[in-house]
Amino acid sequence: MGDLPVGAVGEVEEIDVHVATVNVDVQEKVKRYAGPVLIGEVAESAGVTSQTIRFYEHEGLLPPPGRRGNGYRVYDRTTLNRLAFIRSAQSAGLTLAEIRSIIDVRDAGEVPCGHVTAVLQAKLDAVAARMRELEILASELDHLLERGRALDPGDCTDTDICHILSEAP
Structure with missing residues (x-):
């Protein structure tokens, strides 16, 4: 930093x-x-x-x-x-934009505590949403790894780039 x-x-x-x-x-x-x-x-x-x-x-x-x-x-x-x-x-x-918004509130002569609380809550909500997205992604990756272990590389056709990531038959 x-x-x-x-x-x-x-x-x-x-x-x-x-x-x-x-x-x-x-x-x-x-x-x-x-x-x-x-x-x-x-x-x-x-x-x-x-x-x-x-x-x-x-x-x-x-x-x-x-x-x-x-x-x-x-x-x-x-x-x-x-x-x-x-x-x-x-x-x-x-982010710098979030920090600037807090500074702007302070520079306007107001106490920014309520604004800071709202910004932090929004940040926490975004982190929780991202964690849920990452859990879904982890599950999908696990599924693809299981699929990859079950597939035979010899079954991959010339039209496939990689049948692990191709649509399921």
């Missing part, structure tokens, strides 16, 4: 069981910074790349940073806290 933004469409995410530890580390590092910090320091503290921070800004997950006279981005503690929140939400399996 470190170098690339997570949650892109079509991407398979891996769950990192150590993310909670990473978030604690981020919170500890946040305490070190009293004033504005540069993008590299923020990236290092949050365990992401500068590119990821720019991506989050572009996607509306982070507010536009302040700028120094030389044009360098400068960030404050709020950005570090928001990055820690994003990483925590990702570890719960939320």
